[in-house]
Amino acid sequence: MKRTILFFAIVSFFYQCCSQKKEPSSQPVLEKTNSELPNQKYFVGKWVNTETYYIIGNKKKLQPQSNCQQKSYWEFNEENEILTQSKFTAKGKNCSEFISTNSGTVIFTDNNMQYFVDDVLYSVKIKVISDHKFMLITNDFIGGKEVKIEKIYEKK
Numbered sequence: 001m002k003r004t005i006l007f008f009a010i011v012s013f014f015y016q017c018c019s020q021k022k023e024p025s026s027q028p029v030l031e032k033t034n035s036e037l038p039n040q041k042y043f044v045g046k047w048v049n050t051e052t053y054y055i056i057g058n059k060k061k062l063q064p065q066s067n068c069q070q071k072s073y074w075e076f077n078e079e080n081e082i083l084t085q086s087k088f089t090a091k092g093k094n095c096s097e098f099i100s101t102n103s104g105t106v107i108f109t110d111n112n113m114q115y116f117v118d119d120v121l122y123s124v125k126i127k128v129i130s131d132h133k134f135m136l137i138t139n140d141f142i143g144g145k146e147v148k149i150e151k152i153y154e155k156k
Helices: 002-018 067-071
Strands: 045-056 059-062 073-079 082-091 097-100 104-109 112-117 120-130 133-142 145-155
Touching (some): 045 133
Antiparallel strands (some): 045 073, 045 145, 073 082, 082 097, 082 104, 112 120, 133 145
C-alpha cells in the first residue's frame, strides 16, 4: 500500500512539473501584418521619412515636409549581430549639409523599438508595413491636446 501511494505521489509530481507553462520567449517581436517578424537585417540600410500624419481625435492630417526633411534619413547598420542607427538631418541653403547623431544601439521588445539619439533613449511603437516600409507611432501633446503621430519610413 505504501509503495502504491509513493508511486502515485511521484507520478503526480512529475505530471505537475511537465504541465507547467513555458516561459515566453525573450526574442524581439515586431508587428508585421499580424505576426510575421522581420529579423535585424530587414532594417539595415538607409530609410527616409516619406509621410508624417498627425491624428487628433478622429481627424488624420498629412504633415507637408520641407525640402530638408525630404533629404534627411536614418541609417541602420549591423555590427557583430548588434543593430545600430544614426540619424542624418539635412540643413543649409540647398539642404546639402548633414548633421548626424552618434550611432546608438537599437533594441526591439514586443511592438516597441528603443533607440538612442545622442545619449537620449527613445521608445516608440513600430509596425512593419511591407518589405521596404515601416511606421513609427508616438504620442505627444501639441497645443494642450494629445496627438498621435505616425511616421512612415521607406528604404532607399
